[in-house]
Amino acid sequence: MRCSAVVLAAGKGSRMNSDKLKQYMELNGYPLLYYSLLAFEKSRVDEIVLVTGEGEEGYCRAKIIEKYQFHKVKKIVPGGGERYLSVYQGLLAVNDTDIVLIHDGARPFLDQKIIERTICAAEQFGSGVAAMPVKDTIKIADEDQFVLQTPDRSRLWMMQTPQTFSYSKIRAAYEKIVAKGQSVTDDAMAMELAFGEKVKLVEGSYRNIKVTTQEDWAIAEVFCQRRNSKKK
Ligand code: CTP
Numbered sequence: 001m002r003c004s005a006v007v008l009a010a011g012k013g014s015r016m017n018s019d020k021l022k023q024y025m026e027l028n029g030y031p032l033l034y035y036s037l038l039a040f041e042k043s044r045v046d047e048i049v050l051v052t053g054e055g056e057e058g059y060c061r062a063k064i065i066e067k068y069q070f071h072k073v074k075k076i077v078p079g080g081g082e083r084y085l086s087v088y089q090g091l092l093a094v095n096d097t098d099i100v101l102i103h104d105g106a107r108p109f110l111d112q113k114i115i116e117r118t119i120c121a122a123e124q125f126g127s128g129v130a131a132m133p134v135k136d137t138i139k140i141a142d143e144d145q146f147v148l149q150t151p152d153r154s155r156l157w158m159m160q161t162p163q164t165f166s167y168s169k170i171r172a173a174y175e176k177i178v179a180k181g182q183s184v185t186d187d188a189m190a191m192e193l194a195f196g197e198k199v200k201l202v203e204g205s206y207r208n209i210k211v212t213t214q215e216d217w218a219i220a221e222v223f224c225q226r227r228n229s230k231k232k
């Protein structure tokens with residue numbers, strides 16, 4: 001089966017509160033975005049489409065793709081104002097393929113096993129999205145911050161990426177939600193909204209964090225330091 005990856009890096013990183021966009025900040029000597037591109041370069045994915053901010057295509061090409069020789073990156077396209085619009089642009093740029101993996105460039109710690117698990121599930125069920133059981137109790141509150149409900153924790157999952165699908169299905173789902181102007185916060189939600197389709201959860205990892213705030217950056221540095229000390 002032909003596999004393509006869409007790697008998202010068109011966000012503004014507003015919660016990081018940094019001068020430089022987080023995707024280009026150096027983590028242990030490499031831009032944050034480098035790590036997920038490297039994971040896909042090493043994987044069985046045939047092609048990578050990188051989605052960046054408008055006007056950042058040249059920077060990415062020179063400072064990341066050419067510098068680190070990511071041969072599988074076939075296209076760099078500008079994203080949109082919201083994550084789901086960036087995903088849509090990425091899906092339009094993908095070459096005809098069977099399976100597509102959609103990944104947040106802000107998640108540097110994905111590994112080959114997670115990539116494989118999502119692809120295998122997508123081959124079998126049409127979808128395979130990385131997720132982990134929540135560790136905290138989650139509450140639903142009203143607008144005044146009074147608790148309304150406590151959902152059963154054993155049924156709650158934190159969604160991660162890669163979120164992997166049959167290409168024709170996820171593309172059709174995004175066509176539909178973009179045409180209707182519905183916004184979604186992850187790709188599984190696009191399948192749910194467009195087709196009411198049951199999406200298959202597969203095991204991600206508690207290391208596969210999304211680097212969102214300064215606290216996450218500090219955690220990411222610790223993960224890198226540990227990996228370095230293991231190598232020595
Ligand atoms: N993303 C994107 N296009 C957007 C918004 C987000 O490609 N319009 C990407 C980000 O670059 C990131 C991923 O989607 O890899 C997950 O988003 P998030 O962690 O929210 O990153 P940002 O949107 O950049 O950060 P923030 O929400 O704090 O501004």
Ligand code: MG
Nearest residue numbers: 011012013083
């Ligand atoms: Mg965001």
